[in-house]
Amino acid sequence: MSAVFLDRDGTLIEEIGYLDRPERVELYPFASHAIRAFNRAGLPVVLVTNQSGIARGFFTDSVVEDVHKHIADLLALGGARIDAYYYCPHHPHGHVPPYDVACECRKPGRGLVDRAARELGIDPSTSFTVGDRWVDVGLARTIGGRGVLVRTGYGAIEERRPPAGMRADVVVNNLVEAASWILASR
Numbered sequence: 051m052s053a054v055f056l057d058r059d060g061t062l063i064e065e066i067g068y069l070d071r072p073e074r075v076e077l078y079p080f081a082s083h084a085i086r087a088f089n090r091a092g093l094p095v096v097l098v099t100n101q102s103g104i105a106r107g108f109f110t111d112s113v114v115e116d117v118h119k120h121i122a123d124l125l126a127l128g129g130a131r132i133d134a135y136y137y138c139p140h141h142p143h144g145h146v147p148p149y150d151v152a153c154e155c156r157k158p159g160r161g162l163v164d165r166a167a168r169e170l171g172i173d174p175s176t177s178f179t180v181g182d183r184w185v186d187v188g189l190a191r192t193i194g195g196r197g198v199l200v201r202t203g204y205g206a207i208e209e210r211r212p213p214a215g216m217r218a219d220v221v222v223n224n225l226v227e228a229a230s231w232i233l234a235s236r
């Protein structure tokens with residue numbers, strides 16, 4: 051089974067820096083529509099997000115879980131559902147043990163994808179990533195799937211400065227366009 055590995059900040063919700071309170075979540079206006087399209091197509095949507103603010107002491111993992119509950123509630127109002135939420139709390143330059151380490155799950159590392167693959171029965175190599183940073187496209191390169199860069203969040207800036215040898219399978223304006231491309235390409 052294929053899935054969509056979806057970035058959070060700058061892709062599904064407004065990029066506002068370290069998001070430390072659920073009330074600060076701003077779902078993009080097109081987010082529910084895009085997620086609903088995946089739901090209807092029977093393509094699981096798995097959120098994968100780097101949250102080094104935990105390792106850096108800006109917020110705790112319970113805040114991240116509250117944020118994800120809030121996102122789920124907002125999506126439900128629009129009849130949309132994300133199938134699973136995964137986050138990496140680590141950063142090697144953090145100062146909050148036990149999170150202040152280099153890990154396998156910080157994107158573009160594949161740890162979160164591998165966990166989802168095990169728990170949900172997903173084949174990463176036929177899956178898609180969607181995100182506004184090159185690490186999100188890098189994740190697709192790592193797992194052998196296809197990577198979509200969106201121009202929301204940091205995407206428009208990132209598009210202008212690709213790392214050497216890095217290319218997205220497609221660059222689109224936002225998550226709705228990503229959904230259209232993915233549903234036509236699978």
Ligand SMILES: [Mg+2]
Binds near residue numbers: 059061203
């Ligand atoms: Mg992002």
Ligand SMILES: [Zn+2]
Binds near residue numbers: 154
């Ligand atoms: Zn990690």
